[in-house]
Amino acid sequence: TTTTTTTSTSTRPTAPATLAPPTTWGPVTNGELAARLTTLENRISTVENRQMLSDNLILAPDFLSNTSSWLGAPNDLVTSQWIDGRVVVAQRSQESVHAANLSTCYPGWSYSNMVPVDTRKSYEFGIWIKSTSLGLSNYMGFHAYNAAGARILGAWDNPYFKASRNDPNGWTYHSGYLLSTATSTSPNFGISLTDGTDWVMPGNTASVTMRFGTCYGDGDGLDYTLYAYPSIRELSPSTISELNSRVSDLATTVTQGSNMVQASNFAGNMGGWVQPPTDLVYVPWNDGRTVLAQRSKEVVNSTSCYPGWALSNRIPIDPRISYLFSLWIKTDGSLMNNYFGFLVYDANGARILGDWGNPYFKGSQGDANVWTYFSGYLLANATANTSTFNVDATNGVDWVLPANAAYALLRFGSCYDDGIGKNSTFFAYPNVQEVQPQTAALLQSQINSLLDFQTNQGNMVQDANLGDAGLTWVMPPADIVTVPWSDGRPILAMRSKEVVNSTSCYAWAMTNSFSVDVSLTYEIGIWIKTDGARMSNYFGFFAYDSNGRQIGGEWGNPYFKTSRSDPTEWTYYSGYLLPNSTSNRSVFDITTTNGVDWVLPANTATVL
Numbered sequence: 001t002t003t004t005t006t007t008s009t010s011t012r013p014t015a016p017a018t019l020a021p022p023t024t025w026g027p028v029t030n031g032e033l034a035a036r037l038t039t040l041e042n043r044i045s046t047v048e049n050r051q052m053l054s055d056n057l058i059l060a061p062d063f064l065s066n067t068s069s070w071l072g073a074p075n076d077l078v079t080s081q082w083i084d085g086r087v088v089v090a091q092r093s094q095e096s097v098h099a100a101n102l103s104t105c106y107p108g109w110s111y112s113n114m115v116p117v118d119t120r121k122s123y124e125f126g127i128w129i130k131s132t133s134l135g136l137s138n139y140m141g142f143h144a145y146n147a148a149g150a151r152i153l154g155a156w157d158n159p160y161f162k163a164s165r166n167d168p169n170g171w172t173y174h175s176g177y178l179l180s181t182a183t184s185t186s187p188n189f190g191i192s193l194t195d196g197t198d199w200v201m202p203g204n205t206a207s208v209t210m211r212f213g214t215c216y217g218d219g220d221g222l223d224y225t226l227y228a229y230p231s232i233r234e235l236s237p238s239t240i241s242e243l244n245s246r247v248s249d250l251a252t253t254v255t256q257g258s259n260m261v262q263a264s265n266f267a268g269n270m271g272g273w274v275q276p277p278t279d280l281v282y283v284p285w286n287d288g289r290t291v292l293a294q295r296s297k298e299v300v301n302s303t304s305c306y307p308g309w310a311l312s313n314r315i316p317i318d319p320r321i322s323y324l325f326s327l328w329i330k331t332d333g334s335l336m337n338n339y340f341g342f343l344v345y346d347a348n349g350a351r352i353l354g355d356w357g358n359p360y361f362k363g364s365q366g367d368a369n370v371w372t373y374f375s376g377y378l379l380a381n382a383t384a385n386t387s388t389f390n391v392d393a394t395n396g397v398d399w400v401l402p403a404n405a406a407y408a409l410l411r412f413g414s415c416y417d418d419g420i421g422k423n424s425t426f427f428a429y430p431n432v433q434e435v436q437p438q439t440a441a442l443l444q445s446q447i448n449s450l451l452d453f454q455t456n457q458g459n460m461v462q463d464a465n466l467g468d469a470g471l472t473w474v475m476p477p478a479d480i481v482t483v484p485w486s487d488g489r490p491i492l493a494m495r496s497k498e499v500v501n502s503t504s505c506y507a508w509a510m511t512n513s514f515s516v517d518v519s520l521t522y523e524i525g526i527w528i529k530t531d532g533a534r535m536s537n538y539f540g541f542f543a544y545d546s547n548g549r550q551i552g553g554e555w556g557n558p559y560f561k562t563s564r565s566d567p568t569e570w571t572y573y574s575g576y577l578l579p580n581s582t583s584n585r586s587v588f589d590i591t592t593t594n595g596v597d598w599v600l601p602a603n604t605a606t607v608l
Helices: 030-050 239-251 436-451
Strands: 077-081 088-095 121-131 136-147 160-162 172-179 206-216 224-234 278-284 288-295 323-331 337-346 362-363 371-379 408-415 424-434 480-484 490-494 522-528 538-539 557-561 571-578
Touching: 077 224, 088 206, 121 206, 136 172, 160 172, 160 490, 206 224, 206 278, 278 424, 288 408, 323 337, 323 408, 337 424, 408 424, 522 538, 538 571, 557 571
Parallel strands: none
Antiparallel strands: 077 088, 088 224, 121 172, 121 224, 136 160, 136 206, 278 288, 288 424, 323 371, 323 424, 337 362, 337 408, 480 490, 522 571, 538 557
């Protein structure tokens, strides 16, 4: 992505009288900072240990040895510069030339050797990926086989740990767990230790393979994705202990109280639903039984929203209490944008708008063709003075209840595929449950941790409230407008407005450059809201050496966030710039932030 300067004819608005930072927590003492850094170092240590757990069970993972034992050996090997400057061998998946609206996969898919596994144990699958285009969909998954060597189908017919776009042109590690059969009766069971979808092994698994490859570009034939160092490793006992703890937490969280959604299996009386399902079909569940599901079917030549949206019954709620919303989703179209959200109402039955005008826990594409559990919290109003406040117990955006909320409902449906008209998404088992005290205590500790990590010792971005026109910035904001904050007060914000007939980049800004110490850690944060779900909103950095030269290579075009489907309310995004001693990799994700975390280059002097 390249940045461009957009000239605006708008008049700079007058700064509102109140421009206090949108946070309520106070200054941080050196002791608190030290404790926070210790926590961060522990998280880093945990990730380091997890990524070096045991011998790699994939044969010839560097592609230099004999790969004849692979079910589908790499067949387009190229050389690429690694993070530390050396040259490595990588498998390339090159985009084919085809019509832009044709969904197709490309040559270069690979399948590793068969790896014997024990269903009582858990395994980490990992691979390094870099891509020349954010528009390519890059996959890393597995196949499971029984003792007779037959592939296990059903819920495990087409399983992926990763099936998404927006991979950077820099080597990035992606991982997912294949968990022991004792973990859960569900084939999917996500935890926050990996950046992918985690799976539970079928009970009759005897061996597995890793598979990876690329699909669904724009068809110009110019782009490709590289894959390197695939690995399958058995998890060590210490990681298993941490894993079991998280699994226990999640199991407790997702089985709280009674479901307040009427006829959640779609088989009973749905007369209380505001908008009942209208296209109910029978679909195989993960365990082979057949269940009723609501279908949202793509319409030919339509890239809007499709029939099949449903709104549950209105549920009485107490804004002093937190609630867990959840839904199961599967789709046969990876470009279908599948939504799962809510609406809230006051005591008079009037919709509460503002930040809660169009709220979603999930609004994204890339879902799997297997029943997958999605969840999000509606948190007690006292949680924070913002409308969204993410915690890592769920895999969706978490929201804070408005103080005047008296009712809520769950809603779901699909939009924005390519218009061919062949795909469908299925929804099942909508659920709203009150969060019980023991889960609330766990939740509060995670909230407190997030509050700790979102404080800092002074903002090094000058004119961060945009009240002084950002004159010290390398590229000052060109279009500053007054926008309501989450609590209703007006603030100044930079606007990046879509240009008619342009699918390129719009208004960008670059802050002042500030001095950094490569032995320290920095949190980079920004608040974003959008009225366009397809707007790709970027938040990143540039690093410079002591001579003022921009540092290139893996840090040539680095981002903490490069994604669509941002909500229409102010949401906080963050990423760490970690000490150079953290790792010999350029990116090193930890779970404290909701963005990609980066390691500072050794020769960094300033950053913007």
